[in-house]
Amino acid sequence: MDPKKQQLRIRYHRDFDGMVSGAVLAHALRKEGENPILLSVNYDERKNWDSFEAGKRFAIVDFHFHPRAEYWFDHHPTTFLTDELRAAYSPSDRWLWDETAPSCPPLIIKHCEEHLGYEAPERFQDAARWSDIIDAARFESVDQAVFGDDPALRLMRALTASPNPAWVDKLATALVTESLRDVALRSDVEKVYDRASRNRDKALEQFPPTVVWIEGGVVFFDASSSKVRRERFAPFYHHPEISYAVGVIPTRAGFHITCGENPWNKPTNGVHVGEMMEEYGGGGHRAVGGANPPSLEKALELGEEFAERIVEHLTR
Structure with a gap:
């Protein structure tokens, strides 16, 4: 060099x-x-x-x-x-x-x-x-x-x-x-992995009460409390019958709307999550995406709207 x-x-x-x-x-x-x-x-x-x-x-x-x-x-x-x-x-x-x-x-x-x-x-x-x-x-x-x-x-x-x-x-x-x-x-990885595994187990236990509603192959959840652990695949672990999970989670900078397609129960007429999230100031891929609204109130409002749009699309 x-x-x-x-x-x-x-x-x-x-x-x-x-x-x-x-x-x-x-x-x-x-x-x-x-x-x-x-x-x-x-x-x-x-x-x-x-x-x-x-x-x-x-x-x-x-x-x-x-x-x-x-x-x-x-x-x-x-x-x-x-x-x-x-x-x-x-x-x-x-x-x-x-x-x-x-x-x-x-x-x-x-x-x-x-x-x-x-x-x-x-x-x-x-x-x-x-x-x-x-x-x-x-x-x-x-x-x-x-x-x-x-x-x-x-x-x-x-x-x-x-x-x-x-x-x-x-x-x-x-x-x-x-x-x-x-x-x-x-x-150091072993130590962090053990902590992460405990977090996962806690997240799986905490997920069910966060569910706001399940409709038309979509679950909408509110995990915005900092006391709730997050596990990416918890919705599909608990509800294998759904095709999409939409929720609100906390971040260091505020709150995040997250959406993911169920890899083990993909819909025949799915949506492009990333492109839809662009309308909310976010982005992602076809099967997963997210956005960061300015407040918790807005995140819950837009997150539920997003979930309802997917339900409407799937049930046409």
């Missing part, structure tokens, strides 16, 4: 898909003489997107497009924050967007193979397979999704109880040189 050259910052979305994406790109670019640093990014950093990482060299993976990114890879249909940003994108040897991809790591591996002559080690091929399963909810069953014990699923679970973003950065950095199994067996 040129000592005068500023260190490249790889900004990755703070989840399993993003973490693996960051590790893969970092490994590939090390072969090109770079020594990247891995730093997570989340939705709160979209507010001043024009000035994001001003004066820095950076790459973005599994997150919104930025025209100043030296490298950028994503698969989210709602990746472009404005029409102008969409117009600024065209595929290149450093940028790639494929909204049909289940997750981001396979995109990066294939692209780096084609453009950099990169050969991804088997541990990254394995991580990419798991990323597809996790990000596209291709689990064999709801039990695997909730109680699965494979290294990738243990890491996925541990991330739900992450003590802070810096801890996730440590895991992402470890994945550059270590396997999923090695990282999952770290003592």
Whole structure:
């Protein structure tokens, strides 16, 4: 690496898909003489997107497009924050967007193979397979999704109880040189995983009272209390007959409307959740999405409206 050259910052979305994406790109670019640093990014950093990482060299993976990114890879249909940003994108040897991809790591591996002559080690091929399963909810069953014990699923679970973003950065950095199994067996991961598992069990116990109504294949729930633990697949664990779960949950910045399609009971005439969420200032994929209204009152109002719209669509 040129000592005068500023260190490249790889900004990755703070989840399993993003973490693996960051590790893969970092490994590939090390072969090109770079020594990247891995730093997570989340939705709160979209507010001043024009000035994001001003004066820095950076790459973005599994997150919104930025025209100043030296490298950028994503698969989210709602990746472009404005029409102008969409117009600024065209595929290149450093940028790639494929909204049909289940997750981001396979995109990066294939692209780096084609453009950099990169050969991804088997541990990254394995991580990419798991990323597809996790990000596209291709689990064999709801039990695997909730109680699965494979290294990738243990890491996925541990991330739900992450003590802070810096801890996730440590895991992402470890994945550059270590396997999923090695990282999952770290003592700090074991500790966080145990806490996350207790949170999961508590969330499954707490979910039923949060249900406001069930109608037409949709459940609407209010888990806005900070005392209620959240488990992504709890609605489908308790109500396998439903096709969609819509709810309100708390975040560090306020409240979030979340919607997900049941991977094990998909409707024949489903909706595009991400596109619908764009109408509420959010986004996502076909099967999952979310939005962040300005208040709890508004989140409950719009969340219920969203759920009712899906019921109307399904029962036409």
